Amino acid sequence: MFERPVYIERRQQLMKAVGSGLVLLTGNEDSSMNYKDNIYHFRQDSSFLYFTGIDRPNLFFLLDIDNNTETLFGNDLTIEEMVWTGYVAPLAEPAAACGISDVKPVSALPSLLERARQRSQQVHYLPPYRPETILKLEEWLSTPAVLLQENASVPLIKAIVAQRSIKSDAEIAEIEKGVNTTNRMQLKAMELAAEGITEYAIAGQLQGLAVSEGGQLSFPTILTVNGQYLHNHAGPTVLRNGQMVLCDCGAETAMHYAGDLTRTFPVSGSFTPKQKEVYKIVLAAYEAAVAFMKPGVLFRDVHFEACEQLVKGLQALGLMKGDVKEAVAQGAHALFFQCGLGHMLGMDVHDMENLGEAYVGYTDTLKKSTQFGLKSLRLGRALEPGFVVTVEPGLYFVPELIQAWEAEGKHTSFINYAKAKDYFDFGGIRIEDDYLVTSAGSRLLGEGLIRKPGF
Amino acid sequence: MFERPVYIERRQQLMKAVGSGLVLLTGNEDSSMNYKDNIYHFRQDSSFLYFTGIDRPNLFFLLDIDNNTETLFGNDLTIEEMVWTGYVAPLAEPAAACGISDVKPVSALPSLLERARQRSQQVHYLPPYRPETILKLEEWLSTPAVLLQENASVPLIKAIVAQRSIKSDAEIAEIEKGVNTTNRMQLKAMELAAEGITEYAIAGQLQGLAVSEGGQLSFPTILTVNGQYLHNHAGPTVLRNGQMVLCDCGAETAMHYAGDLTRTFPVSGSFTPKQKEVYKIVLAAYEAAVAFMKPGVLFRDVHFEACEQLVKGLQALGLMKGDVKEAVAQGAHALFFQCGLGHMLGMDVHDMENLGEAYVGYTDTLKKSTQFGLKSLRLGRALEPGFVVTVEPGLYFVPELIQAWEAEGKHTSFINYAKAKDYFDFGGIRIEDDYLVTSAGSRLLGEGLIRKPGF
Ligand SMILES: [Mn+2]
Ligand SMILES: [Mn+2]
Numbered sequence: 001m002f003e004r005p006v007y008i009e010r011r012q013q014l015m016k017a018v019g020s021g022l023v024l025l026t027g028n029e030d031s032s033m034n035y036k037d038n039i040y041h042f043r044q045d046s047s048f049l050y051f052t053g054i055d056r057p058n059l060f061f062l063l064d065i066d067n068n069t070e071t072l073f074g075n076d077l078t079i080e081e082m083v084w085t086g087y088v089a090p091l092a093e094p095a096a097a098c099g100i101s102d103v104k105p106v107s108a109l110p111s112l113l114e115r116a117r118q119r120s121q122q123v124h125y126l127p128p129y130r131p132e133t134i135l136k137l138e139e140w141l142s143t144p145a146v147l148l149q150e151n152a153s154v155p156l157i158k159a160i161v162a163q164r165s166i167k168s169d170a171e172i173a174e175i176e177k178g179v180n181t182t183n184r185m186q187l188k189a190m191e192l193a194a195e196g197i198t199e200y201a202i203a204g205q206l207q208g209l210a211v212s213e214g215g216q217l218s219f220p221t222i223l224t225v226n227g228q229y230l231h232n233h234a235g236p237t238v239l240r241n242g243q244m245v246l247c248d249c250g251a252e253t254a255m256h257y258a259g260d261l262t263r264t265f266p267v268s269g270s271f272t273p274k275q276k277e278v279y280k281i282v283l284a285a286y287e288a289a290v291a292f293m294k295p296g297v298l299f300r301d302v303h304f305e306a307c308e309q310l311v312k313g314l315q316a317l318g319l320m321k322g323d324v325k326e327a328v329a330q331g332a333h334a335l336f337f338q339c340g341l342g343h344m345l346g347m348d349v350h351d352m353e354n355l356g357e358a359y360v361g362y363t364d365t366l367k368k369s370t371q372f373g374l375k376s377l378r379l380g381r382a383l384e385p386g387f388v389v390t391v392e393p394g395l396y397f398v399p400e401l402i403q404a405w406e407a408e409g410k411h412t413s414f415i416n417y418a419k420a421k422d423y424f425d426f427g428g429i430r431i432e433d434d435y436l437v438t439s440a441g442s443r444l445l446g447e448g449l450i451r452k453p454g455f
Numbered sequence: 456m457f458e459r460p461v462y463i464e465r466r467q468q469l470m471k472a473v474g475s476g477l478v479l480l481t482g483n484e485d486s487s488m489n490y491k492d493n494i495y496h497f498r499q500d501s502s503f504l505y506f507t508g509i510d511r512p513n514l515f516f517l518l519d520i521d522n523n524t525e526t527l528f529g530n531d532l533t534i535e536e537m538v539w540t541g542y543v544a545p546l547a548e549p550a551a552a553c554g555i556s557d558v559k560p561v562s563a564l565p566s567l568l569e570r571a572r573q574r575s576q577q578v579h580y581l582p583p584y585r586p587e588t589i590l591k592l593e594e595w596l597s598t599p600a601v602l603l604q605e606n607a608s609v610p611l612i613k614a615i616v617a618q619r620s621i622k623s624d625a626e627i628a629e630i631e632k633g634v635n636t637t638n639r640m641q642l643k644a645m646e647l648a649a650e651g652i653t654e655y656a657i658a659g660q661l662q663g664l665a666v667s668e669g670g671q672l673s674f675p676t677i678l679t680v681n682g683q684y685l686h687n688h689a690g691p692t693v694l695r696n697g698q699m700v701l702c703d704c705g706a707e708t709a710m711h712y713a714g715d716l717t718r719t720f721p722v723s724g725s726f727t728p729k730q731k732e733v734y735k736i737v738l739a740a741y742e743a744a745v746a747f748m749k750p751g752v753l754f755r756d757v758h759f760e761a762c763e764q765l766v767k768g769l770q771a772l773g774l775m776k777g778d779v780k781e782a783v784a785q786g787a788h789a790l791f792f793q794c795g796l797g798h799m800l801g802m803d804v805h806d807m808e809n810l811g812e813a814y815v816g817y818t819d820t821l822k823k824s825t826q827f828g829l830k831s832l833r834l835g836r837a838l839e840p841g842f843v844v845t846v847e848p849g850l851y852f853v854p855e856l857i858q859a860w861e862a863e864g865k866h867t868s869f870i871n872y873a874k875a876k877d878y879f880d881f882g883g884i885r886i887e888d889d890y891l892v893t894s895a896g897s898r899l900l901g902e903g904l905i906r907k908p909g910f
Binding site: 028031032033034035036037038039040041043045046079080082083084085086087129130131132134135145198200201202203204205206207208209210211212213214219220224226229230231232236254256338347348349350353354372396398400401404 | 483486487488489490491492493494495496498500501534535537538539540541542584585586587589590600653655656657658659660661662663664665666667668669674675679681684685686687691709793802803804805807808809827851853855856859
């Protein structure tokens, strides 16, 4: 946890921004694997953590803005329960540590929400993303599951996005801790990769490293010789010399801040000339994007800058042709770069994704495109100092997609389909780092990781 | 997956046992961590796996006994989706591999269930343990969440318990694979344990090992110097010489069969004389229990046999007194052994726990006790050849519990509370192995693991 005043100030700022009504923040529960009591590691809701710092399951926080009261709802364990779990401090202790003095059992919450409904006091809540939260809100707010998403509070979402988008120095330090663990995971992957080892043998070691440093993975590790598939997880595939490993992984610190890095490196230790050619294009796009980032610039334009670099490189290889800007405007490059350049990073690896990309990555006036490729750009809006973002250009040769586009005759004026066949067994390359937007431009987070492995 | 005939035969046996109506088996979905698309590793429902072998999310299986038809419900991915996930074979392929020829989209299921309801055809389903399953069944069966548990099908539960309780040779081989990985995890824990290292640094390495071998943990690792708490997970505590580490961990194989072993060993490499004394008592209870196991014997009686050994040992230490059998009958020993001797093991580490202990561990005539200690014995019924069970006696000195019992004056004729105070900082010791019940008695599963570390 951070110091008490941090949480008190965050909640005061939230109350001011939302203005009136009640704010209900739902903590997460334990998630069951194959029976109720066999659980995945607990992951608290990030907004709940942001405003309370309390990392325990089955808690609910109610902030009554109209009456200026704050209550934490949760149940203490009995001695018999602690025979199983070990000693757990009464909830009043962590509540006090974040400045909340009123603690009640969960059973007291439904009637309070019912009373609020009776006096037409608005209950602001966030869109639920876990089924257990949906089940609870259905009952407590007398709202059918299908309406819970659309009835979520836009003022609350906007207020939280405004606060969580700007990272404090203490938060940046935590993110850098996550990035540095992720650096060590990447180096371990490079060290272990060799002819004959399986993808999951490496991925297991990376997960072990993240957990050993007191955290968890910030997302399921993507570690694959089939890097053309964007989120292909590690599997039983055996590595062979000549192949490239795409490793996209991240550690989450004990305080739940994420790192997220990608490196692509050769199994044998050295890239082939053809691999090196493509790698250099991705690297040029990465460097152009980083140089382009500064406050006030739309991240969508940083994305376009990277796309143009990719197209230029693909033209040099004979894979694309025609006007560069026009190719990007029409989305032809998305055949080889099907996703966005990056996303916000914080407590969530795609920070605040549960609050909705329309609010996190876009604004009332800048809306997300529906064009293939651009519709997967999670962040489009103008950069501000204090934003933490990933920069992750890539080139991905997906035979199924190339064949489908060719069959449909898509973008034939920009794409050289005959040449594309030479890359059907190429795979994919991505380079990803995490940056803080500063008043001067941007700063790489963490100690830095080799960006030209295998050269 | 096993061979096709295995699944066909399992389903035929199930149809015969249930007799009539529809059987609905719900596969699991992906579970979200901090936003919808950031997921824990997928864990399929074990009964769904048992009857289909298909290890993918969002599937439902419907067996119409009355009309002798089988349908698998699930949706195939589009090419655009596979740009993200990598190639995923059409569902018809794994369906064929387990002998199911009829595959339909999930959207076709609700109307079929509705039609069954209209013609009063019974829909047998298992008690749901995940909230997403509850949400779906609520809607599809028009049954409110509160009634879903009690309306679950007892004939279906009993039929599945009867089948899954008896392990085939192929299943035993898989369990042994899980046990052998678990052996390696235990050896790694012993190797890493040393003054100055944290609990989670070791636990992370064990998890890494399980994942590296292609599986997962079968349950969250219990690795603690506070072994008196039965399910105390690894934390930031730093190990010190003089302490004991209780490590209760398990690997789950790629086919989702579990190992589950516990060893307690000294941080320094050697037990103190006092630790050795208590360890020998637990070991004697373990050996007595193993010798007692054979077909026809109630596991509850194996539990009592172990308890009596523990009481004898505790009497020798001056911690207990009075008639041994009477102490056990009254549950006085449960102050130091608060749980049961073991449980079934299979695809679930507490096998079939989601089907209900009343059916898995007990029978219509042998009911579970409500006495403290005995109520935590998950398995009581008569052993049969083919059962796989854990044997895990222990002694746990929980100061909070000892003080509570003393204050209540509980079992003062059996417990020497004055002496118990000498053990307030002792911790806990558990020894656990996995056994197959054979016609002759029982057989230790796996290659065997040192049972007297630190002697
Ligand atoms: Mn990323
Ligand atoms: Mn066990």
